[in-house]
Every structure is written in structure tokens, then in C-alpha cells.
Amino acid sequence: MSASVENHDAGPPAAEQPAGQHSAGEHRDYIGAKLGMWIFIFTELILFGGLFVAYGMYRSMHPHEFHHAAGELNVVLGVINTLVLLTSSLTMVLSIVAIRLKRKTQSMIFLASTMVLGCVFLVNKFFEWKAKIHHGLYPGSEHLMARPPGERLFFGLYYGMTGLHGLHVTVGLVVMAIMLVLLRRDKIRHDDFIKLENAGLYWHLVDVIWIFLLPLFYLAA
């Protein structure tokens, strides 16, 4: 039937079926839903892109001060958090594969693992920031204001960019909690999983942003 149509498109079977074949009167626009998510992702790319430009400009103005300030960041924590986020991206994508293969329990376990890893990331971030603040390194602190302008800029960008990223992780955790409930209630199924897939797209975006934050902040020394 429409199997040939699907052969060059990885969209789920539900997308190709006329509305109402599964449950009466239900309209699904799989492509539209995914497109909408991608457009949102573009706005996120531009948002973080602007911050990366600000970082690049200030770094080229104060190369030595950025280099020196970056030396104070905890590289080990930065790398651990990278591995945590990369692994959480894997479990997220496996959760989608599992539900497509009709393995609901497995899908829920993978999704829950993603949430646990997201929490681990935030806990690491908390301890990292706590140590920095304990050392008097936070925007506007006396200790930081006494240091050269480039270092003040570095820490301002560090808190701003990793903070905005952390906010995205938090939002991602809330979204995944909702997805977990929907999975449990069979609102996300093997033939209707666009919500989970869009949540996945968001989570991977958060991962991509971190991929860029790691070398710019933690490995910049």
C-alpha cells in the first residue's frame, strides 16, 4: 500500500495514513509538527549564536585574560558533564527507537535514564557553580571586580551561557517528565510518537550547545 511512499521517508506510518484511520476524526500532521519544532530550533541556534559571537569578539579583544580565567574552570567536571549529556542523548534516541518497536517498558526506562542523566548534569553544575561562588567568582563580586576587565567578561559570559544552557536542561527535564506520563498512558505509541520525537529534538539541541560550550570555556586554557 503506502509502503512504497515510506521507503524514502522515515516518517512513521501514521503520518502517511489519512486522518481517522486509527481513531475516528483524529487529525495528525506529523510533518507539520516536526517542521514547527525545527523552526523553534532555528531560533535557539540564533539565540546561542549571538552569545557565541559575543564570546568570540571579547575573546579576540582579551585573549590572555580569557586564557587565564579559563584556567580556573574545572576541566574534569566539564568533561564529565559532556559525557553525561552525550549518554543522555543516546538514551533519548533509544527511547524513541524502543517505542517504534512497540517496546513500551524499554522506552520508558530509556526516557527515565535520560532524565536521571539530565539531573546528574545539573547536580554537577550546581557543585561547579557553588565552588566558583565560594571562591568569590560571581558577577559583581568584589573579588571579580578587582580583576582585569577581560576576566570579568569571561566569567560574565560563563555564568550567562552555561546558566542559559542549564535553564534549557531544566526545561528539558520538565518536558521529559510529561512525555513519561504520556508514554505510560499510551498517548505516545508506536504509531504516534511525534511528541516524544520533538522532545528528543529539543534534548539533542541542548546537547549540541554543550558540545560547543565545552571547548570554548573548559578547554580554552
Add this chain to the structure above:
Amino acid sequence: MNSSMEHEADDPHIVGYGTFIKVWLALVGLTALLVGLSVAGSPNLALVGLLVITPTKASLVFFYFMHLKYESAALKYMVAIAIAVLVIFVGLTFTDYLFR
């Protein structure tokens, strides 16, 4: 009808666990390489890491985890245009700064 729907549910295009685990291993390997290059101490090597390895990692996430590889041409072009806009925006800002 039912049997054909069953057949469609077993979509042959579901990418299996294996592919994604391999991509994850590649991402972890590239991260190790990136950290290795920056620890090696040479600023040039670290710059290569930043400009080559980081975009490679991001591409792996985009193409596999975000499923872009299996999407329609239209969506691929949209993503390409959005990234091109970002590159032009970043490029112009830097040329303005460097040559003013």
C-alpha cells in the same frame, strides 16, 4: 487492512539500537581526542580541535540523533539555510571587527 497496517508498523526504516550506539562511541572518542589536543598544549592543535572536531560532533548529533539523515530534502535544505544564515551573521561580524 489490518495486516497491512501491521506491516507498516514494522517500518523497515526504524534505525536500530546499534547505529546509535556506534554514533555515541564516535562522539565519546571525538571528545577524548578534543580534550587530548587541548591538553597537548599547542594552541594550534587546540584550534584545530575547536574548528574541526566540534562541528563534526555537532553534525553527528544533527544527522543521526536528530534524524536529519533520514528526513526529506526540504527539511535538510531548511536546516542548511538556517546554519548558513548563522555562519554569515558570525562571519560578517568578525570581518567587521577585524578589518575596521
